[in-house]
Amino acid sequence: MFKGERVNLRPMKREDIELAVRYQADEDITNNYFMGMNLFPTRDMLEKWYGYMSEDQEGFNFAIENKAGLYIGSCNVMMLNWKNRTTYFAVYIGNPDYRSKGYGTEALKLFLNFLFNELGLRKVKLNVFTFNARAVRCYEKCGFKVDGINKKELYRNGEYHDNMAMSITKEEFERGNQ
Ligand SMILES: CC(C)(COP(=O)(O)OP(=O)(O)OC[C@H]1O[C@@H](n2cnc3c(N)ncnc32)[C@H](O)[C@@H]1OP(=O)(O)O)[C@@H](O)C(=O)NCCC(=O)NCCS
Numbered sequence: 001m002f003k004g005e006r007v008n009l010r011p012m013k014r015e016d017i018e019l020a021v022r023y024q025a026d027e028d029i030t031n032n033y034f035m036g037m038n039l040f041p042t043r044d045m046l047e048k049w050y051g052y053m054s055e056d057q058e059g060f061n062f063a064i065e066n067k068a069g070l071y072i073g074s075c076n077v078m079m080l081n082w083k084n085r086t087t088y089f090a091v092y093i094g095n096p097d098y099r100s101k102g103y104g105t106e107a108l109k110l111f112l113n114f115l116f117n118e119l120g121l122r123k124v125k126l127n128v129f130t131f132n133a134r135a136v137r138c139y140e141k142c143g144f145k146v147d148g149i150n151k152k153e154l155y156r157n158g159e160y161h162d163n164m165a166m167s168i169t170k171e172e173f174e175r176g177n178q
Contacts, residue, residue: 023094
């Protein structure tokens with residue numbers, strides 16, 4: 001377990017699925033988190049996902065919990081590239097009572113510390129919809145910089161929206177934490 005001041009990161013457990021189904025049905029998550037359809041996954045889908053990922057040695061899927069042990073969100077490695085030592089990731093704070101209160105930033109810093117100082121990665125990358133100002137702000141607070149804009153990448157509600165690429169290197173992360 002990786003311990004912060006207000007949150008811990010621990011491996012996902014089967015018991016988390018019930019709350020994950022509820023969290024991922026929230027519009028705030030479906031609108032901002034999913035690149036495909038903004039439809040929520042069903043319990044069956046999340047159980048299948050849990051099955052694959054619990055057998056995947058390189059899955060690195062963490063539950064974010066508060067200090068009382070309540071599961072409030074998740075962060076997951078995606079498209080880990082050992083040769084280039086880079087990865088993408090996904091993060092959400094599923095419990096609405098815990099959004100915009102600094103929990104996401106603290107969890108992400110713990111996660112970045114794991115990626116750089118346990119997995120030995122060199123660079124961490126992400127894509128975020130430009131309309132998701134809260135997530136962009138959270139990423140900036142963690143030290144991510146904008147690499148560029150993929151114009152009109154996402155089709156949502158009858159319109160195309162831009163998607164922003166951001167990244168942080170290990171050196172940038174360490175400088176930000178001195
Ligand atoms: C993105 C997310 C993980 C961030 O976690 P969080 O705990 O809410 O973020 P934090 O509180 O650490 O930081 C958010 C910052 O954005 C600010 N913010 C909130 N709403 C905002 C808005 N509409 N516009 C601009 N900034 C906003 C907050 O005030 C805070 O900044 P501050 O500390 O300078 O005041 C979380 O909000 C979430 O799960 N959102 C839905 C799913 C999602 O968007 N996932 C990311 C997909 S790329």
